[in-house]
Amino acid sequence: MKVTIKEEKCMGCGSCPSLVPDVFDFNDNGFAYAKVETVPTNLEEEVKEAIDMCPTGAIIEEKSE
Numbered sequence: 001m002k003v004t005i006k007e008e009k010c011m012g013c014g015s016c017p018s019l020v021p022d023v024f025d026f027n028d029n030g031f032a033y034a035k036v037e038t039v040p041t042n043l044e045e046e047v048k049e050a051i052d053m054c055p056t057g058a059i060i061e062e063k064s065e
């Protein structure tokens, strides 16, 4: 699975970087971004949880073919 974060929707709540620090981090603007484009298989469940927890729906799962 692949993820991206729409920075304009992120409110910098800190949930996703604390849930999955190997995938999400904060950029210099204080918004979250995805450090990796393709999520390691062993972190997919955590990333799905982060998607569900994001209060603004900023984390987008991109369907990989």
Ligand code: SF4
Binding pocket: 005, 009, 010, 011, 012, 013, 014, 015, 016, 017, 031, 032, 050, 053, 054, 055, 056, 057, 058, 059
């Ligand atoms: S959970 Fe959503 S609003 Fe919170 S830091 Fe991550 S992308 Fe931003």
